[in-house]
Amino acid sequence: xxxxxxxxxxxxxxxxxxxxxxxxxxxxxxxxxxxxxxxxxxxxxxxxxxxxxxxxxxxxxxxxxxxxxxxxxxxxxxxxxxxx
Numbered sequence: 001x002x003x004x005x006x007x008x009x010x011x012x013x014x015x016x017x018x019x020x021x022x023x024x025x026x027x028x029x030x031x032x033x034x035x036x037x038x039x040x041x042x043x044x045x046x047x048x049x050x051x052x053x054x055x056x057x058x059x060x061x062x063x064x065x066x067x068x069x070x071x072x073x074x075x076x077x078x079x080x081x082x083x084x
Contacts, residue, residue, distance in 0.1 A: 002036040002053045007064070020064035023049060 009017045034050035035042050045053075049067060056063050 002034075002050065002057060004036060004038045004053065006039055018064045020066050022066045022068070023052065024068050 009015070011017050032047040033044040034047055036045050036050060036053065037043075056065075
């Protein structure tokens with residue numbers, strides 16, 4: 001099981017956000033779901049995201065990621081269009 005946490009940060013001008021990498025749900029075309037633990041809650045993520053998170057965790061240092069599949073409500077067209 002991969003364990004992650006969510007952190008809210010500002011990307012506004014003048015803020016000092018951490019460097020992060022963006023991952024898109026559309027990349028890789030992977031199918032299937034895996035369970036991961038985010039802040040103590042089990043969520044379903046795509047298999048390709050799970051594989052990427054496992055690889056990143058083996059690097060041994062924290063990484064900040066913005067994952068649109070997890071952080072954007074894909075069923076809310078207003079939210080999706082604002083975030084993309």
